[in-house]
Amino acid sequence: MAANRMMSDIDYTRTQLAVFFVILLLAVDSINPVKMFLHVFPQVQPWHIASISIIVIIYVFISELKPILYFTTKVFFHYILSIFFRDVQIVGRDNIPTHGPVIFTSNHANQFIDSLVVMCTCQRTLSYIVAEKSWNRNIIGHLAWAIGAVPVRRAQDSAVAGTGTITLIKEESEMEQEIEEIPVIKVQGNGTCFLSDLNLADKIRLSGSSHGLKVTKIESDEILYVRDPEEPALVSYTDSPVTFDILRHVDHKVVFEKVLDKLASGGTLGIFPEGGSHDRTDLLPLKVGVALIAYSALDKDGLAIPIVPVGLNYFRAHRFRGRVIVEYGSPSYLDPSTLGAYQAGGSERRKACNDLIKRIEDGMRSVIVSVPDYETLQLIHTARRLYQRREYTVSEKQDINRRFAEGYKQLLLRTDGNLPKEWLSLRDRMIAYQKELSDLGIRDYQVSGLDRELQDRELPDADSVLRDMRLPYRLAHLIVVCGLGLLPTALMNLPIGLLARLYANSRRKKALANSKVKIKGYDVMLSEKVVFCIAMVPSLWCLYGLLLFFFTDFDGPALTLSIFSMPVFSFMGIMAAEAGVIDAKALRPYLMRIFPSNRRRLATLPAVRKDLQNNLRKLIKQVGPTLGRVYSEKTIDWKMIQEQSKGWEEVPHTPVTKKNE
Numbered sequence: 001m002a003a004n005r006m007m008s009d010i011d012y013t014r015t016q017l018a019v020f021f022v023i024l025l026l027a028v029d030s031i032n033p034v035k036m037f038l039h040v041f042p043q044v045q046p047w048h049i050a051s052i053s054i055i056v057i058i059y060v061f062i063s064e065l066k067p068i069l070y071f072t073t074k075v076f077f078h079y080i081l082s083i084f085f086r087d088v089q090i091v092g093r094d095n096i097p098t099h100g101p102v103i104f105t106s107n108h109a110n111q112f113i114d115s116l117v118v119m120c121t122c123q124r125t126l127s128y129i130v131a132e133k134s135w136n137r138n139i140i141g142h143l144a145w146a147i148g149a150v151p152v153r154r155a156q157d158s159a160v161a162g163t164g165t166i167t168l169i170k171e172e173s174e175m176e177q178e179i180e181e182i183p184v185i186k187v188q189g190n191g192t193c194f195l196s197d198l199n200l201a202d203k204i205r206l207s208g209s210s211h212g213l214k215v216t217k218i219e220s221d222e223i224l225y226v227r228d229p230e231e232p233a234l235v236s237y238t239d240s241p242v243t244f245d246i247l248r249h250v251d252h253k254v255v256f257e258k259v260l261d262k263l264a265s266g267g268t269l270g271i272f273p274e275g276g277s278h279d280r281t282d283l284l285p286l287k288v289g290v291a292l293i294a295y296s297a298l299d300k301d302g303l304a305i306p307i308v309p310v311g312l313n314y315f316r317a318h319r320f321r322g323r324v325i326v327e328y329g330s331p332s333y334l335d336p337s338t339l340g341a342y343q344a345g346g347s348e349r350r351k352a353c354n355d356l357i358k359r360i361e362d363g364m365r366s367v368i369v370s371v372p373d374y375e376t377l378q379l380i381h382t383a384r385r386l387y388q389r390r391e392y393t394v395s396e397k398q399d400i401n402r403r404f405a406e407g408y409k410q411l412l413l414r415t416d417g418n419l420p421k422e423w424l425s426l427r428d429r430m431i432a433y434q435k436e437l438s439d440l441g442i443r444d445y446q447v448s449g450l451d452r453e454l455q456d457r458e459l460p461d462a463d464s465v466l467r468d469m470r471l472p473y474r475l476a477h478l479i480v481v482c483g484l485g486l487l488p489t490a491l492m493n494l495p496i497g498l499l500a501r502l503y504a505n506s507r508r509k510k511a512l513a514n515s516k517v518k519i520k521g522y523d524v525m526l527s528e529k530v531v532f533c534i535a536m537v538p539s540l541w542c543l544y545g546l547l548l549f550f551f552t553d554f555d556g557p558a559l560t561l562s563i564f565s566m567p568v569f570s571f572m573g574i575m576a577a578e579a580g581v582i583d584a585k586a587l588r589p590y591l592m593r594i595f596p597s598n599r600r601r602l603a604t605l606p607a608v609r610k611d612l613q614n615n616l617r618k619l620i621k622q623v624g625p626t627l628g629r630v631y632s633e634k635t636i637d638w639k640m641i642q643e644q645s646k647g648w649e650e651v652p653h654t655p656v657t658k659k660n661e
Helices: 009-027 033-040 046-063 065-084 111-121 140-146 173-178 253-264 289-301 336-344 346-365 374-387 394-415 421-440 444-456 461-468 470-514 522-551 556-592 596-627 638-644
Strands: 085-091 102-106 126-131 150-152 165-170 184-190 203-206 213-218 223-227 244-247 268-271 307-315 322-328
Touching: 033 046, 046 065, 065 085, 065 111, 065 140, 065 522, 085 111, 085 394, 102 111, 102 289, 102 346, 111 126, 111 268, 111 307, 111 322, 111 522, 126 253, 150 253, 165 203, 184 213, 253 268, 253 289, 268 289, 289 336, 289 346, 307 346, 322 394, 336 346, 346 638, 374 394, 374 421, 374 444, 374 596, 394 596, 394 638, 421 556, 421 596, 444 556, 444 596, 470 522, 470 556, 522 556, 556 596
Parallel strands: 085 322, 102 268, 102 307, 126 150, 126 268
Antiparallel strands: 165 184, 184 223, 203 213, 203 244, 213 223, 307 322
């Protein structure tokens, strides 16, 4: 990752000059200021200067402990990301306010990695709100403390199973007047003990649901009332009784005070409003906490804090050497005129907070590509690659992906889920094209290369010689790269990599079993791999150091150099392995030609792609004008577009599935 992601270009240049200037002074005795001073004043001993230096270092370290810990932890995180990610790209960093308090709200798709990515791509000093459950974990808790995170206890982390079963019954008028005009839902229990098991403000969570319903009144052991969230997607009315969990009320007053103090002093806060990480392709319902923090800051300190949405768009999120695009959106500002409604409390406060939550959600959707499922997301990426006429920048790719996603949602709304036949036909052909690429083990960008190779056969003899040299060159390059990376990869990386995969998979299964929102639990895998490697990689280096100490005749300097070289060899092994994988993928089309049937399939791919490309562009040209701004406007207010697409989740539609699976 670029150095200027941690500091400005001029600061980085100054740091480089200072470091090499100090090295120069240390290397040449005649200009070494310490040795010159000792020569002029022989009564001063070297240990005198060393003692003073140690005292000053300790004083500076103690007085600037928090900034030093934050900076060193950030440097460490940069190193981690450079190992586990092939590329980290940033869009919209100019949307980040350069001074004053800021709240960053991000989607939560990759557990602990999410906060690392935002922290390392943001020039501001971030304080994150961390779940107490994570804070109490070794390594994670220590790193969270080092960056000044604030632990918070979550109700779902201490959920307990309720006694008996319950059924939800919609209640109206009578109870609404009794409980501050709050719309409520009646809960009928069967074998329950509401009076002894529950208190007011506790929540109940139905089996299979991720949302808790707040208890507003307990009438008896078998009848209570909960607040109606007024969001149909959050409540499931069932005819048959279901089991439930009890979520105890958690007082966040102390946490709020710490957070407000940070914001009042001009600090920044990072928060994941979804509450927990997940591996879905759309946002979970947002928690109200971020709205309460924003209004509390306005009420207590008069601060209308900008709320900056952050979109984390991962590619191969749970795998080693994946990619991520970090997009910072335009900040939203709290309207000071709504403070009166917040201060009034009751239903007015809820309405003000819910309105702000909706604005925050719109902002977050404007920096991600939200679709019904992973297969649809893959289809959108394929459509973008087929549609584009030139190489796009990162921001342009994100823009086109979002246009496809929002256009798809608007088509669903307009057709009530009955998509045009030409779209369904084209979709099926694109899915078949994806599957053919997967079966042959090649990527879409390699298909155009197949077409060029067919054209190369008609080149003059001199040019055909260069064409024929491609395969031997790629083979030679692969052999050299594998040769360089074989030993460090086998000794330094392979044992840890295999163990990390097994460990992460076991943690994934555990997280999936305890979660109500995860699909496959892939969001925890990379984080667990990182935690495992942070602990085990230095342990492996120490083991090799002990083996060298006991079984070789290395002297002190040679042993020290060997141990300190291990991180370098490990990183070289990673880079060499990645280069080898790239070469192997490039050789795949050549190897597939060995089999006649595959040769014929490869030969037809360029024509299939060209036909899909023409049909897609024709369809977009036909349907696009009916989609309005998504198609015609060069610059789009995505929050407005998101408003137009609301309700698409409730439209029935045929899910995207791969053929012949």
